[in-house]
Amino acid sequence: MQDLLGPVDLGAVEADSLQDGFFAVGAARVALSPAGVAKYEQAIGDATAQAFADPARVAQILRCVPTQLADTACMRDALATFGRRAWRRPLTGVELERYLGVAAAVGAETGDVVVGLRHAVWALLQAPHFLYRVELGLPSPDDGGRLKFTSYEMASRLAFTLWNTLPDEALLDAAEADLLVDGPGVGEQAARMLADPRARQGVHNFIAELYGLWALGEKVKDDTLFPQWTPTLKAVMRDELLARVEDVVFDQPADFFSLYDGQKVFVNNELAAVYGLDPVEPDVFRAAMLPEGSPRRGLIGSALVLAMNSLPARTSATERGQFIAESLLCRTVPPPPPNVDTNLDDPDVDDPGPQTLREKLEPHRADPSCSGCHNITDPLGLALEHFDTIGRWRDTDQGLTIDASGELDGKYFADGGELAQLLREHPVVANCLVRKLYTYAGGRLPLSRDNDTIAEVEDELALAGNRFDKLLLALVTHDDFRFAHPAGTVVGEDIEGDKP
Numbered sequence: 001m002q003d004l005l006g007p008v009d010l011g012a013v014e015a016d017s018l019q020d021g022f023f024a025v026g027a028a029r030v031a032l033s034p035a036g037v038a039k040y041e042q043a044i045g046d047a048t049a050q051a052f053a054d055p056a057r058v059a060q061i062l063r064c065v066p067t068q069l070a071d072t073a074c075m076r077d078a079l080a081t082f083g084r085r086a087w088r089r090p091l092t093g094v095e096l097e098r099y100l101g102v103a104a105a106v107g108a109e110t111g112d113v114v115v116g117l118r119h120a121v122w123a124l125l126q127a128p129h130f131l132y133r134v135e136l137g138l139p140s141p142d143d144g145g146r147l148k149f150t151s152y153e154m155a156s157r158l159a160f161t162l163w164n165t166l167p168d169e170a171l172l173d174a175a176e177a178d179l180l181v182d183g184p185g186v187g188e189q190a191a192r193m194l195a196d197p198r199a200r201q202g203v204h205n206f207i208a209e210l211y212g213l214w215a216l217g218e219k220v221k222d223d224t225l226f227p228q229w230t231p232t233l234k235a236v237m238r239d240e241l242l243a244r245v246e247d248v249v250f251d252q253p254a255d256f257f258s259l260y261d262g263q264k265v266f267v268n269n270e271l272a273a274v275y276g277l278d279p280v281e282p283d284v285f286r287a288a289m290l291p292e293g294s295p296r297r298g299l300i301g302s303a304l305v306l307a308m309n310s311l312p313a314r315t316s317a318t319e320r321g322q323f324i325a326e327s328l329l330c331r332t333v334p335p336p337p338p339n340v341d342t343n344l345d346d347p348d349v350d351d352p353g354p355q356t357l358r359e360k361l362e363p364h365r366a367d368p369s370c371s372g373c374h375n376i377t378d379p380l381g382l383a384l385e386h387f388d389t390i391g392r393w394r395d396t397d398q399g400l401t402i403d404a405s406g407e408l409d410g411k412y413f414a415d416g417g418e419l420a421q422l423l424r425e426h427p428v429v430a431n432c433l434v435r436k437l438y439t440y441a442g443g444r445l446p447l448s449r450d451n452d453t454i455a456e457v458e459d460e461l462a463l464a465g466n467r468f469d470k471l472l473l474a475l476v477t478h479d480d481f482r483f484a485h486p487a488g489t490v491v492g493e494d495i496e497g498d499k500p
Contacts, residue, residue, distance in 0.1 A: 001044070001125070003165050004086055005051040005061060011043035020445050021326065021436075022209050028443030032131070044125045052118040062117065069107050069116070075100060079120055087129040088159070088167055089152040090176075099124060133160065137484035147484035154180035158190060158476055161441045163198040164205040187477045194469055200246060203468070206440050207245050211327055213238055215308060222313040226390050229307075233270050233390075237304040239285065240266045244302070247287075248468070255466040256433070260328070260424040261298040261417075263290040274303050274392050296393065297420035300324060300384060303391035309381075310389035317357055318374060321381030328423055330432035334372050354398040358382050379406040383419040430466065434458045437475060453480045 001010060014036030017026030032040070051057050059065055063081040066074040079099050083091040091099070099120045107116025124130060133156050137147035149157065155175040159167040167175070171189055179185040193199060208214060216238055221229035243266040248254045265288050269279040275296070277288055290296055299305060300320075309319040325331040361382075365374045385402045388394050396402060404415040408426070413419040423429060434457050438446050446454060457474045464470030475481060 001047055004082070004125070005047055006057055008047040008050050011039070011046055013039045013043050018214075020439065021212075022440050022443075023214075024209065024440050024443045025445070040131065041126055045122055048118050048122045048125070052114060052121075055114075058114060061121070066113050066117075069104060069113050071113070072100070072104075075103055075113070075117065078117060079103065079124070082121060083124055084172060085166060085169070086124050087127070088133075088156045088172070089129075133157075135484070140483075143483070148181070149482055149484060151175040151178045151180040154186060154482060157441075157481065158186065158193060161202065161476055162190065162193045162472060163196070163202040165198065165201070181482075183477050183479065183482070186482065187473065190473055190476050194472060199469075200250060203245060203249055204242055206437065207242065209440060210436055211241070211305070212308065212323075213241070213304070216304065219308055220312050221307075221389060225313055226388075228274070229390055230270075233274070234307075236268050236271045236285070237302075237307060237391075240271060241299075241302055241304045243285075243287075244299075250469070253467050253469060256468040256471070257424045257429060257466055259299050260429065261420040263294060263297055264288075265290060265302075271303060274390060276393060295386065295415050295417040297417040298424070299328075300420055300423070301387070301416055306384060306387045306391035307389065313389065315357060315385060315387070315389050317361060317381030317385065318377045319381065320384050321377030321379065324380040324419075324423070325376050327436075328432060329426065329428055330435055331376060333376050336370070336373060354400055356397045356400050356402060357385055358403055380408070380419065382406060383413060383416045386415060430458050430461055431455075434461060434471065434475075437471065441475060441481070450480070453478060 002008060014032060016023040017030040019026040019029060051061060055065075061082065062078040064074040064077045066078070076096065080091060080096055083096070083099065102123050103113070103116040103120035105116070106119040107113040110116065128134075135149055135153045135157060137149045137153065139145050140148035152172075152175045155167040155171045158180070159165060159171060170192070174180055174185070174189055180189065216234055219234070223229075244259055244262075244264070247264070247266075248256055248258055265275060265277075266285060267275060267277060267288050268285045269283040272279055272288070275288075275290065277290075280286070295301075300323075305323060306315075306320070309323045310316050311319075322333050325333055361374060361378050365378060383404050383406055385397065385404050386393055386395070394402075406413055406419070408419060408422045411422055413422055431454065434454050435446055438450065438454055438457070457471070457478055460474035461467075461471045464474070
């Protein structure tokens with residue numbers, strides 16, 4: 001909306017649905033409710049009214065701004081160019097006439113042609129062609145009848161995967177020239193797009209979904225115990241994690257998995273206090289290195305991951321371990337059984353005395369109804385017990401010595417720092433990252449038939465030194481990104497022969 005209309009205030013719309021770890025998957029499965037349609041109508045109506053209230057803005061939104069209703073050529077040009085951008089394809093003749101009719105009718109009623117065009121734009125932005133990505137493909141005789149995405153569909157796939165927004169005019173022009181039907185054509189545009197600043201917002205969105213950054217705003221901490229938990233601290237925690245990613249993907253392209261055990265952080269003075277680093281003047285957001293030998297390492301040692309996967313008054317080895325298992329290792333953590341008691345304090349014991357979290361969790365790992373989950377998550381999450389619920393280092397828990405040791409697939413670690421190193425070297429992390437990106441880009445979980453594609457893209461990642469920008473390029477130029485069905489499948493007539 002903001003790419004089309006400029007900076008506008010957007011009202012509340014129906015919440016996205018998180019499924020299989022990604023809103024992209026939910027968007028491919030869940031339709032808007034009638035109430036959601038009404039919310040979109042209101043939000044888009046308010047946004048277009050705001051944008052069209054400024055004549056200078058109107059001149060930026062529409063390629064041609066008519067001064068009278070009789071100037072139908074200008075109206076047609078304005079709606080055709082805006083519609084192509086909004087719908088990511090040209091409007092058909094019938095579609096264009098429909099929206100011209102809206103503009104003419106409202107313009108005649110109000111006596112203002114620009115008001116008429118605003119209503120036509122409002123209508124264009126309520127259409128399914130704007131709200132949904134239509135990617136159906138057409139049978140390709142040159143490819144054994146496989147459903148191949150059209151150039152315009154590929155423009156959408158590229159734009160939303162790499163930029164998380166609409167195609168630009170250059171990409172739509174390439175689609176109009178039918179230059180996105182083969183790997184080289186896609187590769188040329190993808191390379192251009194990855195060099196564009198919008199690629200950063202595309203990576204931001206993937207990382208936000210992958211690591212669940214959307215949940216940060218919902219996290220609360222006990223005000224009495226943790227007065228340091230402020231809106232500004234939450235914001236800089238998010239900025240820091242994204243800065244780490246930008247650093248290895250764009251600023252100094254390097255091995256993406258250096259994020260898993262690296263000691264380079266980005267802080268202002270508020271976050272530096274959490275990390276135990278000295279303040280500087282002036283207080284600016286800056287790169288810094290953790291001290292040599294620091295037990296805080298990598299992604300799992302970031303304040304955001306630690307705080308986001310903790311409870312208001314204490315840490316949560318289960319949440320932290322689930323983050324590691326699911327986001328980094330692609331392991332399935334089963335849901336808790338119905339009506340499970342999550343209270344870690346034994347009600348049958350009046351005063352058990354101080355206990356570490358490891359000791360409190362032992363009964364859950366021994367209980368058959370709980371062990372299926374806790375035996376996956378807790379050994380990983382307990383490695384981070386030296387960090388409190390907002391991510392600060394602590395030597396003890398309730399005055400008791402913390403045991404942060406454990407094993408990852410038979411390999412011993414003494415604490416979270418050593419676990420971070422094991423994670424970087426783990427043989428499944430590359431495959432997991434590729435699977436996560438494949439899911440995000442396709443809006444669905446990979447099937448067994450996709451394993452060969454994922455393996456090939458993983459090989460490309462390894463050959464490129466694990467650079468994430470090269471991973472994106474390998475994925476969007478892969479043959480299967482350009483087809484709706486895997487190699488070897490064809491589109492046949494159904495039994496009745498009345499539809500393809």
